[in-house]
Amino acid sequence: MTKITLKQCRYFKTVAQTGGIASAAQVVGISQPAVAQAIAKLEDQTGLVLFRRLHARGMELTAHGVEFLRYAEQMLTYADHMEVAVADIAAHRVGTLRVGCFQSIAPFYLARIVSGYSEKRPGVVLDIDERLQEELVIALGRNEIDLAILYDLGIDDTRFHIWPLANAHLYLIVPPNHRLAKRDSVSIHEIDGEDFVLFDAPQSSDFFLRVFAKFDIAPKIAFRSSSIESVRSKVAHGLGVSLLSMKPVENTTYDGGQVVPVRLVERMPPTRIVIASHVDAPMNALAEPFVSFCQDLFGPG
Numbered sequence: 001m002t003k004i005t006l007k008q009c010r011y012f013k014t015v016a017q018t019g020g021i022a023s024a025a026q027v028v029g030i031s032q033p034a035v036a037q038a039i040a041k042l043e044d045q046t047g048l049v050l051f052r053r054l055h056a057r058g059m060e061l062t063a064h065g066v067e068f069l070r071y072a073e074q075m076l077t078y079a080d081h082m083e084v085a086v087a088d089i090a091a092h093r094v095g096t097l098r099v100g101c102f103q104s105i106a107p108f109y110l111a112r113i114v115s116g117y118s119e120k121r122p123g124v125v126l127d128i129d130e131r132l133q134e135e136l137v138i139a140l141g142r143n144e145i146d147l148a149i150l151y152d153l154g155i156d157d158t159r160f161h162i163w164p165l166a167n168a169h170l171y172l173i174v175p176p177n178h179r180l181a182k183r184d185s186v187s188i189h190e191i192d193g194e195d196f197v198l199f200d201a202p203q204s205s206d207f208f209l210r211v212f213a214k215f216d217i218a219p220k221i222a223f224r225s226s227s228i229e230s231v232r233s234k235v236a237h238g239l240g241v242s243l244l245s246m247k248p249v250e251n252t253t254y255d256g257g258q259v260v261p262v263r264l265v266e267r268m269p270p271t272r273i274v275i276a277s278h279v280d281a282p283m284n285a286l287a288e289p290f291v292s293f294c295q296d297l298f299g300p301g
Helices: 006-018 021-028 032-046 063-090 106-120 133-141 204-214 228-236 287-298
Strands: 051-053 059-061 095-102 124-131 147-151 160-168 171-174 195-199 220-225 242-244 260-264 271-278
Touching: 006 021, 006 032, 006 063, 021 032, 059 063, 095 106, 095 133, 095 287, 106 124, 106 147, 106 287, 124 133, 133 147, 133 271, 147 287, 160 287, 171 228, 195 204, 195 228, 195 242, 220 228, 228 242, 271 287
Parallel strands: 095 124, 095 147, 195 220
Antiparallel strands: 051 059, 147 271, 160 271, 171 242, 171 260
16 A cells, blocks of 8 residues: 555545535645545545545545544644654754763762753753763763763873863861861871871772872871772771862761861862763764753852
């Protein structure tokens, strides 16, 4: 059977609604013979008698015609939805954007990003993937994700497009009974030789070790953890001090302990939080508005 067209369905529906060829032709704005030919061809294609011809009283649907009208209306509704969808796609209002986020950044920003962007652009699906820093860089290179929110720990700007989001400033955390806990600020040299809890996520640990080398200090690494919250908990229980970049709103740890954040007097470049894409990957059309939204949400670093 030859495929039924949307035009045939539209003409058929109009005849059914108006009750005649002449009135339908006037509604759709074409000649009466064109409408009559379309209906005749539709009946020939389907093998159905869709109308009873009542001469002076026009046309009325047969039982087959009533049933066929139900499907024709569904088809026309889907076609209308398709036109809207095409317009939304062209205007970047719908689609899927694959976004990776570094696991240590995610608890601080990711929920706000997803909820805020879903409210702003409800037609855009954010396919979120939380990974470690190095895994995000690899995923961008393999085109497994469109964008990644991560630290700028030496990202190669010849391979990646990079947009700055915020600056994460290094600070010290100590337990409440520590000798430095009541100080407003301290020198990083004051933790030389101290027991230290190292945030040991890939690349992050290298960053902290470079800080030690830069200031020629040698804290004693007593514990390592790839979880910021685990680091904070160990510090709260007096197992060492630590340096971190991300700062929770509260100083209470998951297990009810307390840490005391202390500002460092040394001026050192902050760690940038950025959003990145791979230069060789096809740019998702939804990426640019998402990047702008994230920059507005993070605000000045």
